[in-house]
Amino acid sequence: MAIGIFKTFIKRPANTDYQGRDSDETIEILLRKSLYTLFPKFLMAFFLFVAPLFLIPFLAKATVYKVHIFDGPSLFIFALFFYLFAVGFVFEVFLYWYFEVFLVTSKKIVDINKGCRSISETPIINIQDINSKIHGSIGEILNIGSIFIQTAGKTTEFEINMIDNPSVVRDAISDLVTKEKRNGHI
Template identity: 45%
Template sequence: MQAGVHFESQSPDEEVVYVFRAHPITNIRWIIGGILFSLIPLIVAIILVFPGPYSLPIKNASILAVLLVWWLFVVGFMFREFLVWFFNLYIITNKRIVDIDYFSLFSKQVSETPLDNIQDITHKEVGLLQNWLDFGNVFIQTAGATSNFEFHNIPNPDGVQKDLMDLVRKSRRLHEHA
């Protein structure tokens, strides 16, 4: 159980068991990209300003303005990527699973299904990095018209699969005896 964790549509008798987000290593691509993109204007400025065959008569204030605008876009891109990672959540409670997909500042999708609707759970770890750092995807097949759920790049996918199956079994036993 994750003590002190609550979410918007949580019912009073519902307890949060797990809250997941993608493994932090999945951020490395946009972090490296952001660093490389922040260095591009410095390299271009060095080539264009210092004496040489490609130098141009550009004022320092113009270069500084272009650098600041470029870095503003890079920081904005990195901030957006961080927010998407941070707010994409997978929540497992004692009654249901909730998948919060955050696309941008003004766009998100929330999907949920009761534990009793879960029919099959599989997990997949592909490649050296996922196996070495123990993260991967968990696929949850549900009954009826409810869409299937995918928890992408979460830590310990095999443990999550086992624990979720235990919760589903407990939930079904509770409903059988009720």
């Protein structure tokens, strides 16, 4: 389960639902951005957790004319706040990554963005074309890219950036769309 929460491509995710799902609709594919997108922020978080280990002893020893500038309680409170801020930062970063998902269901594709504040969906029947693309050297090394889904609806294109294994994902979505259109489930 601990590793499962970091998965970026899940087929038939268990115990998962979204607002607006029909009773006869099933979630077939769940996509999240690559964990690589979290790397810069987790690096920042690492700095936030490690910095007090050096800063606090330095401040504790700092004196002016042999008078200590900071006392124990003030440094303790400062450290508490610093770590609270670091934990809050990590929590928010993870939340925004975890809840920014792209769903392919038996009837629609659903794009949930910005911490569930922006939700776009379109029926599978509107999908006309699916493309994948890998950008840059980092993309080539880590096999990270984008998926572009052309639709006939009001939202003409869905773009999902920084996805792991974009070719595999494109193929999975394409097969699912073909299967659902052929079976007439939409």
